[in-house]
Amino acid sequence: MPDHEGNGHSIIAKYLRQDRLPHIWCPACGIGPALNCFLRAIDKSGLDPDKISVISGIGCSGRVAGYVKLDSFHTTHGRAIPFATGLKLANPELKAVVFSGDGDLAAIGGNHLIHAARRNVDMTVICINNFNYGMTGGQVGPTAPYDVRTSTTPYGNFESPFNLPLLLYASGATYIARWTVLHLHQLENTMTEALLKPGFSFVEVISPCPAVYGRMNKEPEGLDSLKSYEKRSIIKNGADPKDVGITQNGPIIVGKFIDVDRPTLHTNLAVVAERAKKQVKNS
Amino acid sequence: MKLWRTPFDHNHSAEPLAYVFIDRERCKGCGFCAEYCPCDVLKMGSELSSKGYQLAVVKDGDKCLACGFCELICPEFAVKLTINNKVHSEIKS
Amino acid sequence: MTDNGHLSGEFFINGDVACAEGAISAGCRFFAGYPITPATEIAERMSRRLPVVGGTYIQMEDEIASMNAILGASWAGVKSMTSTSGPGFSLMMENIGLGVMLETPCVVVDIQRAGPSTGLPTLVGQQDVMQARWGSHGSYEIIALSPDSPQHMFDLTVKAFNLSEKYRVPVLIMSDEVVGHMSEKVVIPEISAADLIYRKMPQIGSGPYHPYKADESLVPPMAIAGQGYRFHVTGLTHDESGYPAMTAAAQDRLITRLVDKIKTHADDIILYDEYMTDDAEIVVCAYGITSRIARYAVKLARQQGIKAGFLQLITLWPFAERRVRELASRVKTFIVPEINRGQIVYEVERCSCGKARSLSVPHSGGDVHKPETILAAIKECHA
Numbered sequence: 001m002p003d004h005e006g007n008g009h010s011i012i013a014k015y016l017r018q019d020r021l022p023h024i025w026c027p028a029c030g031i032g033p034a035l036n037c038f039l040r041a042i043d044k045s046g047l048d049p050d051k052i053s054v055i056s057g058i059g060c061s062g063r064v065a066g067y068v069k070l071d072s073f074h075t076t077h078g079r080a081i082p083f084a085t086g087l088k089l090a091n092p093e094l095k096a097v098v099f100s101g102d103g104d105l106a107a108i109g110g111n112h113l114i115h116a117a118r119r120n121v122d123m124t125v126i127c128i129n130n131f132n133y134g135m136t137g138g139q140v141g142p143t144a145p146y147d148v149r150t151s152t153t154p155y156g157n158f159e160s161p162f163n164l165p166l167l168l169y170a171s172g173a174t175y176i177a178r179w180t181v182l183h184l185h186q187l188e189n190t191m192t193e194a195l196l197k198p199g200f201s202f203v204e205v206i207s208p209c210p211a212v213y214g215r216m217n218k219e220p221e222g223l224d225s226l227k228s229y230e231k232r233s234i235i236k237n238g239a240d241p242k243d244v245g246i247t248q249n250g251p252i253i254v255g256k257f258i259d260v261d262r263p264t265l266h267t268n269l270a271v272v273a274e275r276a277k278k279q280v281k282n283s
Numbered sequence: 284m285k286l287w288r289t290p291f292d293h294n295h296s297a298e299p300l301a302y303v304f305i306d307r308e309r310c311k312g313c314g315f316c317a318e319y320c321p322c323d324v325l326k327m328g329s330e331l332s333s334k335g336y337q338l339a340v341v342k343d344g345d346k347c348l349a350c351g352f353c354e355l356i357c358p359e360f361a362v363k364l365t366i367n368n369k370v371h372s373e374i375k376s
Numbered sequence: 377m378t379d380n381g382h383l384s385g386e387f388f389i390n391g392d393v394a395c396a397e398g399a400i401s402a403g404c405r406f407f408a409g410y411p412i413t414p415a416t417e418i419a420e421r422m423s424r425r426l427p428v429v430g431g432t433y434i435q436m437e438d439e440i441a442s443m444n445a446i447l448g449a450s451w452a453g454v455k456s457m458t459s460t461s462g463p464g465f466s467l468m469m470e471n472i473g474l475g476v477m478l479e480t481p482c483v484v485v486d487i488q489r490a491g492p493s494t495g496l497p498t499l500v501g502q503q504d505v506m507q508a509r510w511g512s513h514g515s516y517e518i519i520a521l522s523p524d525s526p527q528h529m530f531d532l533t534v535k536a537f538n539l540s541e542k543y544r545v546p547v548l549i550m551s552d553e554v555v556g557h558m559s560e561k562v563v564i565p566e567i568s569a570a571d572l573i574y575r576k577m578p579q580i581g582s583g584p585y586h587p588y589k590a591d592e593s594l595v596p597p598m599a600i601a602g603q604g605y606r607f608h609v610t611g612l613t614h615d616e617s618g619y620p621a622m623t624a625a626a627q628d629r630l631i632t633r634l635v636d637k638i639k640t641h642a643d644d645i646i647l648y649d650e651y652m653t654d655d656a657e658i659v660v661c662a663y664g665i666t667s668r669i670a671r672y673a674v675k676l677a678r679q680q681g682i683k684a685g686f687l688q689l690i691t692l693w694p695f696a697e698r699r700v701r702e703l704a705s706r707v708k709t710f711i712v713p714e715i716n717r718g719q720i721v722y723e724v725e726r727c728s729c730g731k732a733r734s735l736s737v738p739h740s741g742g743d744v745h746k747p748e749t750i751l752a753a754i755k756e757c758h759a
């Protein structure tokens with residue numbers, strides 16, 4: 001008889017709020033596979049799940065907080081990172097993971113994103129990049145490539161997107177990786193590494209949104225997007241972040257781009273706290 | 284699976300490395316598992332689920348190598364892979 | 377200074393510093409803020425004091441971040457505070473609403489200056505008091521206190537933390553530039569554990585934890601992150617389990633409780649002070665810095681034989697509705713001086729139900745009322 005011990009779905013059962021299924025995401029949405037990887041990464045990381053908090057903003061991707069069987073906070077649009085910063089600083093024993101979308105993290109929350117990276121606050125940020133605002137019906141977002149069609153760029157996007165790894169690199173993030181939802185084993189490993197990395201780690205997940213973005217950009221089925229990723233993806237670990245910008249039909253460079261060490265906010269705060277106590281004692 | 288000769292351990296390994304189970308209530312017919320199973324174990328069937336989605340089905344369970352990709356890529360958490368630990372431990376020993 | 381870093385004794389400090397010390401005494405161990413006149417001194421004091429008492433100070437990238445950071449800290453189980461002034465207060469609004477919805481204890485200090493917009497950054501105003509009540513979208517109740525001196529800043533900050541922990545709601549301290557910047561004697565008492573309130577926690581082993589299941593107090597016990605409850609909370613309308621519940625019925629159940637948990641405890645929350653109201657025909661109603669001038673004007677009126685009295689609103693929200701109603705049934709006129717073009721006066725008018733007249737003594741800000749202005753209004757009503 002088959003033995004259930006150690007199987008993937010028993011890991012899923014441990015960390016997924018199965019009572020909340022079916023989830024709200026559209027058929028063939030990429031958020032599910034990304035969440036699946038995340039749940040396995042939690043298990044693999046060996047971190048105490050009782051000490052992990054997942055904080056999300058608003059958006060389809062932001063609904064992840066409601067499906068993880070962990071302490072989880074569904075906050076406001078763009079504000080997951082500062083919420084997580086407060087949580088982590090107030091109790092450094094906690095592991096803070098922000099799981100949200102490209103619009104949430106890089107548009108309305110863009111300022112928080114770069115500042116959290118600059119501070120090197122101990123936190124993992126997972127960004128579902130589906131190149132648009134899925135939840136509100138497919139408007140243009142901060143990562144939408146030039147010329148793509150969205151519900152608010154009916155004649156083509158006339159703006160240029162953020163290259164998120166470059167933005168995060170410039171801001172000081174110490175771990176930066178990108179995979180598509182086709183690179184799931186890599187994504188799982190990357191997420192595990194990111195969870196265990198001290199300081200600010202950032203994982204970008206290129207993900208299909210067939211319901212709105214795909215429909216408007218000749219990828220009406222989720223599979224169309226996956227096949228496009230399959231064709232366009234090039235694995236380049238260690239690639240220079242300035243070379244990994246994404247265009248409408250060009251290559252999608254994936255891999256682990258940055259993995260460096262730098263004192264975290266928490267180590268620096270501890271130094272200052274010691275200094276403060278000494279100074280007050282002597283005065 | 285068609286074999287050109289009977290392997291010595293055929294009696295044991297005739298059991299697949301893993302069993303793939305598709306939750307018919309959860310499957311929404313995206314086709315990800317069928318398209319990206321490296322061993323062509325799964326395919327899209329013709330049957331519709333109670334919600335009207337085209338269901339994925341196990342076409343050739345014997346070919347499963349237990350890579351788990353179907354489980355990972357399913358957006359609905361509808362695919363469950365049960366590793367056959369007996370066969371796995373025999374392979375190891 | 378005591379071992380735990382608390383000050384006690386007599387100090388000559390300004391209102392902002394007294395507020396910071398009140399927070400430390402109340403057990404606040406997390407502060408996130410963004411510099412803004414005239415509230416900056418609170419942040420500066422906290423940056424100096426918190427590391428010494430084992431707390432954390434952080435300057436965030438803006439007030440939106442600051443507000444969210446204190447919510448996060450509170451969910452990690454630490455009493456938290458932020459301080460700001462008008463422009464920053466406006467930025468905090470959306471997430472004050474999140475604090476209300478997640479029922480998160482925390483304290484927000486607004487050292488009011490004159491607006492709108494950048495207005496008079498260094499000069500006094502009392503123009504955010506309606507924003508305090510209604511500034512975030514949706515229907516809700518909140519608690520707001522209004523101190524009139526550095527001593528009051530200390531005392532009310534301790535009170536604010538206690539109320540926020542007890543009722544699981546953000547508590548606003550609606551101070552102003554003059555109170556924040558004036559230096560006076562402040563007596564800091566030895567605060568014992570008995571003076572402080574901590575949020576109710578779930579009882580371990582009392583069955584599955586529902587983050588929003590309340591008893592008759594209407595205030596649910598609050599788990600914090602890392603205790604193993606693995607709870608979910610959301611700014612979406614939710615049921616007792618904490619999960620989203622997208623129906624009008626769930627909305628009604630939740631919002632009714634959020635409103636009632638404050639309203640039914642109004643008597644416990646509302647503080648006011650009175651002076652010579654027993655036989656008063658005219659009652660001057662004021663709050664914050666203006667109450668000091670109003671009290672003096674009433675004293676002058678009494679010297680001139682006018683039956684004037686004074687009602688100081690210490691709790692602005694929930695409004696001291698019952699007391700104003702009682703007074704309205706026997707006084708002729710309420711005079712409401714405030715450093716805005718008329719805000720609280722409308723509340724007074726509403727609660728007087730046409731039984732007493734309400735007269736606004738507005739001020740555009742940048743300065744406080746002159747006692748003579750208020751006295752003149754009293755005399756006008758008396759004539």
Ligand SMILES: Cc1ncc(C[n+]2csc(CCOP(=O)(O)OP(=O)(O)O)c2C)c(N)n1
Nearest residue numbers: 058059060061077101102103104133134135
């Ligand atoms: C302050 C505010 N502005 C706007 C919205 C509306 N809104 C909800 S989700 C969303 C965009 C989400 O996009 P993204 O973060 O990319 O998530 P996705 O849905 O694509 O996963 C917007 C604009 C909001 N909830 N709050």
Ligand code: SF4
Nearest residue numbers: 025026029060134209
């Ligand atoms: S709108 Fe797009 S991102 Fe949102 S659930 Fe549907 S497919 Fe996923």
Ligand SMILES: [Mg+2]
Nearest residue numbers: 101102130132
């Ligand atoms: Mg998006």
